[in-house]
Amino acid sequence: MTRRLMEGSEAMVEAAIAAGCRFFAGYPMTPFTEVLEHFAAKLPEVGGVCINAESELEAVGMAWGALATGARAATGSTGQGLALMQESFSEMTRAELPLVVFHMARGQGDYFQATRGGGHGDYRHIVLAPENVHEGVALTQLAFELADRWRNPVQIYGDYLLAHTAEAVVIPTSDQPERPPKDWAVDGSLGGSGRSRNLNPLGMEKGTKGIEPEPFWKRLQAKHDEIAKTETRCDTESTDDADVVVVAFGSMARFARHAVRELRKDGARVGLVRPITLWPFPTDALAEACEGVKRVAVLEQNGGQMIDDVRLSILGRAPVDPIGGISSDAAGFGIGPIFNPDNVRERIRGALEGREVAA
């Protein structure tokens, strides 16, 4: 297998196609645009389809239709575009459609949107946050597996840095293990048999009158509880003897890791916890890694969002302080001055010295 230098957008699109994705619909928006461009260029080569939808509402609707037929399909945007798709996200979760969403966010301010969502009702999405392009490839393929395994939407939360950083990566070939048939998908074949399908988000059954929302919603709730129990993923480094544990995700974690390693060389007792799944949040792993620490320092590029989940994990056993903050470039695309190794190292050093770190 050969390594190729590719920016994150291209590498993740290649990974998606290798995972069997055959349909994509999207609407251009920085920094997601290149994901759409690469799908548009590459899907037709493998007999797939990429549609430049009239808006994000239609993009997600088109993916809905493709998924309903059993195809692997995806959409994506930035947080702004995803805001428009929220109604569909919550209903597609209830229709149990294995949607994959490429979220190339303008920074980390969409953590709440990704993990809580803005749709209606009780629903959950698996959210994967790659630290670099190499992991972006692996998590893209995992996203399609998890989506099918749970029949639930999965979001890949990236950002400008992930989408536009070029790294030498290997795309695993597409000889996937045989995937189980999707007997729930519609192909028209059961029409007139008395057993035709109704793929719907309302819990409606053919042959019965009306809907019974409560048992239907409870069944989905049980599924989400099961996902929460079994699908958390987390990466820890140097936490065993740490006085301070830094918690960071995605691109921010890449900078945190670099700083933690440098500070370790100076003898500082500092470690890193990086949630890979933002939902389900790795509560237990984080609590375990932070046992006995003097301080938990949350480095995120926003006004304080993931810190809520960190506090719910630590439950007062150690002080949990923000060392990140809102940080933006002039265009608002999410590449603020906080993404700077010296800056990040000084913030962590401040946490080690017990200083309050200004955003």
Next chain:
Amino acid sequence: MSRDPLRVIQTSVTQSPVIKTDQPPSEPAKQKGRFRPALLLHEDHDLCPGCGEPIAIRLMLEVIEELGQAQNSIGVIGIGCYTAFTSSMDVDLVQALHGRAPSVATGAKRMRPDSLIFTLQGDGDMVNEGLQEVIHTAARGESVTCILLNNGVFGETGGHMTATTVLGQRTKNSIEGRDADYHGYPILIGDLLAQLGGTVYAARGSVHDAAGVVKTKNMLRRAFESQLEGGGFSFVEILTMCPTGWFVPTAEGPGYLDNVLGAVHATGELKNHERLVTTAQLLAETRPSGP
């Protein structure tokens, strides 16, 4: 501002015979009652007496069956009173969000180009909530068939104004009648769609009487046939009775449909491949003396 909206409405409407419910039905009526299309699992439904939607759905199911497409059809269903039929239509279905069926149909068709893919939507669903969906789907020339059940009101919420409500029509939020100065004009959706390059077939039928039912069924057949030929987008608008949402006695529904909605949304073929006709022309042909 013109404040005489009701002048547009012809208030004397023809009466349909009332079915007596205080005595058992006659034998022919019983036979008719027991009839159901092959693609309907059961005949129960919660729609109002006198509703036109079940008639339109019956025609659609019959055409699917007659074209031999029962095992090859996927329906994408909008949100309205007709949604209740998703539990009894024996065709593979995908339930869409309000207004979003044409996009869902697009995704399904692109993955299954040989399937017969149709949407079933109301006027609130297609012309209000999801207007851009159907327009872009037509413009792209997607080989899907969009079916609109147009009764000029949001029936399910209890009779509110939609984008196809005609001038002068009373609804719960245009209580003195739709006033052009205040509420704007109805959208003639068939004309919008017919003029797009991707549309191969567009027609407007009505189920207010037996002749209308027969014509509507033929339109559905032609629309599905054009889809199966793979030419592009096809569209059938069906005017349906909604006595509940119009606040008229059930028996007056068909007359009201013909005289009030039908006088604006004139019936006929708007596009059949190269032949393009406007609603205004249809109106001049079918109602030369005006409404």
